[in-house]
Amino acid sequence: MARAKTGTAYLLWALCLFGICGLHRFYAGQIVWGIVYLCTFGLFGIGQLIDLVLVPGMVKTRNDQLRRQYLAEWSDDGLVMPVPMNRKLVTAEGVAQPQDNSMQQLLKAAHANGGKLSKAQVALHTGLSTERVDALIQEALRCGYADITNDPESGAVRYVFDV
Template sequence: MQQANSGVAYILWCLCFFGICGGQRLYTGQIGIGLIYFFTIGFLGIGQLIDLALIPNMVDKRNLYLRGLHSNGTPSVNQSITLNIGDIPQLQQLQAIQLQAIQPQTLSTGSSMQKLLKAAKEHNGQLSLAQAAMYTELESEHLKELLQEATKIGYAEINNDPNTGAIRYHFDL
């Protein structure tokens, strides 16, 4: 799957020096505003200047959209998340968990999964990443793989805490 690249978007932005504005918007999938930029010379250059700061976010949104299109038919983690400006680090963490390939663990997954499920039962079916680490005593990478496996097989769903916005794993127990 081909992803958008910030470097390419910045190069397309530089085309404005030759009178071609909006290339970065077209590249990140914003066809309508890209055409408007093209015909208005980037809103008389103001929009082009603003885009210098917005390009990384536009590329991230485009890549997130492309990953959703090319998912394997499983429900997207991002469908249940409401994003706020302060959620960007959590979104990146979710993306890392979502994209990480499930590899066979040398540890006993069954016993780790049992510990995870027992911890979830003690906490009314809801765990944070820190709680899961505390109860399973797994290293970060193995814990992420275990939680991803739990979501893949339908044991858990990933949501945000409505009060704090923190990532929570909800188990159907």
């Protein structure tokens, strides 16, 4: 796809110093105004000076026209137009189980074991990964569902649930 460049438009504008005015208008796709500028020496120089400020906008407008024309040609041929899409792809493994469902499993497991569980027992009863078990126990502690204690015989960490 061809694109108009601001630098090229300014070079064509500079040809007015040699008496050739309006070529930048032709370059920007404004044929009628290009002819008017060519015949009137850039509207007697005033239009040429004003265009010094307007050139970037003319180039942007021309590029927009060229882009629309390019996309119209693609759609006329029945081809799919390229459209950028910003989507985050999530794999099935990356989808976490809902918090309530996991917490319900944890509380049911605690109820079945007399209210005391170790991390290994939580993993066994819920089927969750060790990282997910840690996060679930931390959530239970934060919500006040569990307290931390030690087993009097082995000294192992136990989580006591009030169920």
